Amino acid sequence: xxxxxxxxxxxxxNDILIRRxxxxxxxxxxxxxxxxxxxxxxxxFLAERQYTDMKDMLNDLYGKYFQAKENLLLAIExxxxxxxxxxxxFYGFKDSLHKVCVGYRLRREYWGRGIATETVGLxxxxxxxxxxxxxxxASTMKENRASARVLEKNGFICTARSVEEDWGYDTPTIxxxxxx
Numbered sequence: 001x002x003x004x005x006x007x008x009x010x011x012x013x014n015d016i017l018i019r020r021x022x023x024x025x026x027x028x029x030x031x032x033x034x035x036x037x038x039x040x041x042x043x044x045f046l047a048e049r050q051y052t053d054m055k056d057m058l059n060d061l062y063g064k065y066f067q068a069k070e071n072l073l074l075a076i077e078x079x080x081x082x083x084x085x086x087x088x089x090f091y092g093f094k095d096s097l098h099k100v101c102v103g104y105r106l107r108r109e110y111w112g113r114g115i116a117t118e119t120v121g122l123x124x125x126x127x128x129x130x131x132x133x134x135x136x137x138a139s140t141m142k143e144n145r146a147s148a149r150v151l152e153k154n155g156f157i158c159t160a161r162s163v164e165e166d167w168g169y170d171t172p173t174i175x176x177x178x179x180x
Contacts, residue, residue, distance in 0.1 A: 001130075001131060001132045002130065002131055002132070003095065003131060003132055004069075004072070004090060004093055004095075004100055004127070004131050004132075004133055005066065005069040005072070005093065006131075008020045008062065008066070008072070008074075009074070009126055009130070011122050011125070011126045012079065012122070013118060013122060014079070015078070015079055015080065015115075015118060016076055016077060016078060016079060016085065016115060016118055016119060016122065017075075017076075017077040017079050018074050018075070018076055018077075018088050018119065018122055018123070018126075019074060019075050019077060020062065020074060020075065021058060021061065021062075021073060021074065021075045021087075022058075022075070023055065023058065025075050025084050026054035026055065026057075026058065027054075028083075028084045028107075029048055029054055029057075029084070029087070030054050032048075032086060032105070032107055033048050033049045035107070035108065037108055038086075038105055038106070038107065038108065039105070041140070041141040041143065041144040041147065042103075042105065042167075043167035043168050043173070044167060044168030044169055045167075045168040046105075047060075047061060047065065047071060047073060048073065048087065061073050069093050069095070070091070070093075071089060071090065071091035071092075071093075072089065072090040072091075073087050073088070073089050074087065074088045074089070074090075075087065075088075076088050076104070076106070076115065076119050078110070078115070084107075085106055085107060085110045085115050085119075086104070086105045086106040086107050086110065087104065087105045088102070088103075088104050088119050088123055089102065089103040089104065089105075090102060090123070091103065092137070097135060098132050098133050098134040098135060099133065099134070099135035099136070099137065100127065100133050100135075100136060100137075101136070101137045101138060101139070102120060102123050102124075102136055102137075102138050103138065103139075104116055104119050104120065104123075104150075111146075116146075116147070116150045117150050117153050117154065120150055120151065120153075120154045121154050123136075124136060124154060124155075124180065135179070135180075136156075136179075136180045137177065137178060137179055137180070138151055138156060138177075138178040138180075139165065139175045139176065139177055139178065140175060140176050140178065141167075141173060141174065141175055141176075142161070142162055142174045142175065142176055148176060148178075151178045151180075154180065155180055156178040156179060156180045157178065157179050157180070158176050158177070158178055159177050159178065159179045160176065160177040161176050162174050162175075162176070163175055163176070163177055
C-alpha cells in the first residue's frame with residue numbers, strides 16, 4: 001500500500017477526472033480566485049489565493065509543498081467538456097496517524113450538479129483503496145449547508161459543531177468538524 005505523497009495521483013469516473021494542475025489550467029484558476037462567492041466559506045490562506053503569479057504557485061504546489069507533504073491540489077476536470085471545474089485538495093497529512101483532510105472548491109457554473117459529491121467520493125475511493133490512509137477529516141463553515149450535505153452523502157459524520165477555528169479572518173471562524 002502506498003503513502004499519499006508517494007506520487008501525484010490521477011483518478012476518475014465516467015464524468016470527472018482528478019489530475020495534476022497544469023499550466024493550461026492557470027488562467028481558469030486565476031479567474032476563479034477572484035470570485036468571492038466561491039471563497040465565502042473557505043479559509044483566507046488557501047494556496048491558490050496567495051500568489052499573483054500562478055506559475056509560481058504551480059511550481060511550489062508540486063515542488064516544495066508536495067515534498068514537504070503539506071498539501072496537494074488537484075484539478076477537477078469535466079470529462080464531457082474538458083473544462084476545469086476547480087480544485088480538489090488533500091491537506092493536514094499526518095503520516096503516523098494515517099490521516100488526511102480533504103477539501104474542494106468549484107466554479108459557480110458547476111454548483112448543484114453533483115460534481116462536489118462525486119469528487120469527494122473519488123477522493124475517498126482513492127485514499128482507502130490505494131493508500132494507507134485510514135482517517136479522513138473535513139471542516140465546513142457552519143453556514144455552508146451545501147458542503148455539509150456533500151460530506152453527509154459520502155458517509156462523513158459531524159463530530160463537532162460550532163467549533164472556533166483560525167481560518168485567517170479577523171475573528172475566529174465557526175466551523176463543523178467531519179470524520180470518515
